[in-house]
Amino acid sequence: MQNRNSPPGRKTAGLATQTTSPAKLAGAIKTFAAASSLLRSPDVLQSGAGVSENQQVDDDRMTLFHLDGEKHRKRRAAVAPFFTLRAIKSRYEPIMETTANRIVAGIAAEKNVRLDKLAFQYSVAVAAEVLGLDHSDLPAITRRIEDTINTDPTSNRPVKPESDEAVRKFFEHDVLPAIDARRSDRREDVISRMLDAGASDDLIHTEVRSYAFAGMVTTRELIVMCTWYMIDNPELADQFRSAGQQDQLAIVDEVLRLEPIVGYIRRTAAADIDLPGHGLVPAGTSLTIDVRKANTDEAVTGPCPHLIDAHRVASRTPGSSYMSFGDGPHRCPGAQLGLAEARVFLDRLLRLPNLRFTKEPKMAWFKPIASYVFLEAELTCD
Ligand code: HEM
Numbered sequence: 131m132q133n134r135n136s137p138p139g140r141k142t143a144g145l146a147t148q149t150t151s152p153a154k155l156a157g158a159i160k161t162f163a164a165a166s167s168l169l170r171s172p173d174v175l176q177s178g179a180g181v182s183e184n185q186q187v188d189d190d191r192m193t194l195f196h197l198d199g200e201k202h203r204k205r206r207a208a209v210a211p212f213f214t215l216r217a218i219k220s221r222y223e224p225i226m227e228t229t230a231n232r233i234v235a236g237i238a239a240e241k242n243v244r245l246d247k248l249a250f251q252y253s254v255a256v257a258a259e260v261l262g263l264d265h266s267d268l269p270a271i272t273r274r275i276e277d278t279i280n281t282d283p284t285s286n287r288p289v290k291p292e293s294d295e296a297v298r299k300f301f302e303h304d305v306l307p308a309i310d311a312r313r314s315d316r317r318e319d320v321i322s323r324m325l326d327a328g329a330s331d332d333l334i335h336t337e338v339r340s341y342a343f344a345g346m347v348t349t350r351e352l353i354v355m356c357t358w359y360m361i362d363n364p365e366l367a368d369q370f371r372s373a374g375q376q377d378q379l380a381i382v383d384e385v386l387r388l389e390p391i392v393g394y395i396r397r398t399a400a401a402d403i404d405l406p407g408h409g410l411v412p413a414g415t416s417l418t419i420d421v422r423k424a425n426t427d428e429a430v431t432g433p434c435p436h437l438i439d440a441h442r443v444a445s446r447t448p449g450s451s452y453m454s455f456g457d458g459p460h461r462c463p464g465a466q467l468g469l470a471e472a473r474v475f476l477d478r479l480l481r482l483p484n485l486r487f488t489k490e491p492k493m494a495w496f497k498p499i500a501s502y503v504f505l506e507a508e509l510t511c512d
Pocket of ligand 1: 206348349392395396453456457459463469
């Protein structure tokens with residue numbers, strides 16, 4: 131199922147390199163083997179997404195993303211059941227299907243709609259269920275979450291600080307009522323498990339906000355990017371529409387391989403580490419993994435790494451996804467969920483007649499998670 135006419139992974143490569151310092155690019159880890167070995171090493175510390183601004187913070191106030199070692203392992207194990215394939219099928223797929231059907235019917239009726247906004251609303255609906263954020267007005271909670279994301283281009287923090295008005299509003303309207311409801315009536319969600327572990331309201335609030343960029347923004351970008359690839363390449367869109375679920379997932383995974391949303395993953399060596407093909411890295415070194423390079427390393431992709439090929443062996447192994455979701459103890463717990471979300475939404479969207487962008491998608495670079503973000507993507511259909 132190779133698609134020779136598909137555009138090579140070039141939509142975001144320029145943005146990623148222009149916005150990253152030449153020194154970082156030159157010293158980055160570029161092979162899949164070295165990247166995987168680094169992320170699986172017990173001798174590394176997380177140093178992405180504003181970690182330096184968190185270094186004064188007590189471990190008990192840190193998000194899952196920022197924790198390391200035993201505390202990380204424990205918090206992660208508590209939420210792992212919410213990310214299994216079984217949970218995706220039984221709990222989240224019905225939400226995906228209902229929400230995607232409603233949004234896509236709205237696109238057909240309204241025309242000239244903002245795909246980026248609608249895809250965010252859709253990913254909020256699913257992540258809210260994972261977290262335990264009850265809501266009756268999806269557009270309103272989506273807006274409040276969107277307002278908590280830090281758009282300051284000079285900052286390394288993905289979300290705004292607690293003192294910010296938007297963050298306070300989200301806490302009062304959405305997070306606190308969910309915590310209060312679960313204090314007396316625990317459910318199957320992240321907030322309930324954090325209460326079990328004795329987490330404070332503040333920590334729960336911080337963790338919930340970290341999912342806004344970890345699970346909601348990322349899924350939005352995946353949906354918009356896949357739509358862009360399919361609109362550019364009708365042959366690929368046909369292939370997607372006629373494929374079964376596994377092959378549809380493989381196509382989404384291939385687009386993500388070529389256009390990884392998290393472009394660079396960062397770690398600090400806590401001890402000397404010997405990386406295959408890279409050599410000895412002394413303790414204290416800051417390391418950057420170039421995800422685009424690792425994802426197009428022919429040693430793992432096979433020939434023609436810049437072509438979309440849904441039959442690439444690794445991309446068809448559930449949960450492989452090359453380096454797009456990282457590796458080792460911090461590997462994205464929502465990997466299967468994010469892929470499934472994109473697949474379900476695209477399966478509905480791509481059946482609209484003559485789907486096309488009325489404004490070419492506009493992107494910017496989101497420094498805190500070294501990712502591209504869509505600022506605008508307006509589309510219509512007949
Ligand atoms: C297509 C969508 C997604 C992409 C590309 C993505 C990417 C990533 C990557 C690369 C990491 C690892 C970062 C590192 O090692 O430094 C990560 C971690 C994480 N992701 Fe995702 N993610 C996606 C969807 C999701 C979803 C849907 C959720 C939850 C609803 C989620 C929740 C998380 C969390 C909580 C972490 C931190 C895990 C830890 O540190 O142990 N992600 N994600």
